[in-house]
Amino acid sequence: GQQLNQSPQSMFIQEGEDVSMNCTSSSIFNTWLWYKQDPGEGPVLLIALYKAGELTSNGRLTAQFGITRKDSFLNISASIPSDVGIYFCAGQGDSGGGADGLTFGKGTHLIIQP
Amino acid sequence: NAGVMQNPRHLVRRRGQEARLRCSPMKGHSHVYWYRQLPEEGLKFMVYLQKENIIDESGMPKERFSAEFPKEGPSILRIQQVVRGDSAAYFCASSPRRVQSPLHFGNGTRLTVT
Numbered sequence: 001g002q003q004l005n006q007s008p009q010s011m012f013i014q015e016g017e018d019v020s021m022n023c024t025s026s027s028i029f030n031t032w033l034w035y036k037q038d039p040g041e042g043p044v045l046l047i048a049l050y051k052a053g054e055l056t057s058n059g060r061l062t063a064q065f066g067i068t069r070k071d072s073f074l075n076i077s078a079s080i081p082s083d084v085g086i087y088f089c090a091g092q093g094d095s096g097g098g099a100d101g102l103t104f105g106k107g108t109h110l111i112i113q114p
Numbered sequence: 115n116a117g118v119m120q121n122p123r124h125l126v127r128r129r130g131q132e133a134r135l136r137c138s139p140m141k142g143h144s145h146v147y148w149y150r151q152l153p154e155e156g157l158k159f160m161v162y163l164q165k166e167n168i169i170d171e172s173g174m175p176k177e178r179f180s181a182e183f184p185k186e187g188p189s190i191l192r193i194q195q196v197v198r199g200d201s202a203a204y205f206c207a208s209s210p211r212r213v214q215s216p217l218h219f220g221n222g223t224r225l226t227v228t
Contacts (some may be wrong), residue, residue: 020182042222045216088156104149107156
């Protein structure tokens with residue numbers, strides 16, 4: 001199945017800094033989703049995007065659905081220690097995720113240095 | 115409102131044994147998805163089911179793996195004659211409808227084959 005290209009693979013930042021990560025695909029998706037996964041837990045939905053060009057915020061998180069429908073980014077402002085974790089992008093549609101299931105990126109590990 | 119419930123959380127099997135993983139979707143959700151996650155990897159789609167029907171099993175190995183979602187009771191992912199390469203975290207997700215509906219994940223079953 002197809003995978004999304006998610007970058008960066010990992011980020012080492014200072015508390016209070018802003019964070020930016022993105023995903024790109026060679027195929028179009030109908031929905032973009034961003035999840036966060038903590039160790040030993042399942043992914044938790046952060047933001048869902050349904051329209052090309054859509055910009056959506058959830059507290060300190062902001063995500064956009066690229067106009068070409070082949071990319072998305074996630075920004076986190078003023079990072080705090082509990083932001084540590086693995087962030088996954090996921091596309092939903094016709095691109096190998098299985099009948100409207102999800103195709104996932106490989107994740108961005110966010111590490112916050114004290 | 116209970117989330118997606120998976121059990122067991124951890125499962126240890128010897129090579130050649132059978133593994134049964136259970137998933138109860140969120141209340142009101144009739145669409146169930148199974149994903150597999152290897153260390154340091156994103157989630158890979160395996161199978162998509164609605165009540166009593168397998169809709170898409172394109173991500174599932176052809177042999178030893180099967181899934182069901184009966185009219186009553188949880189969805190079951192069954193792995194026969196497990197091998198070491200089956201060791202992974204298996205996540206179940208559910209949604210209330212097929213399109214424009216984010217998937218909500220359980221906390222997974224971590225299968226270890228010794």
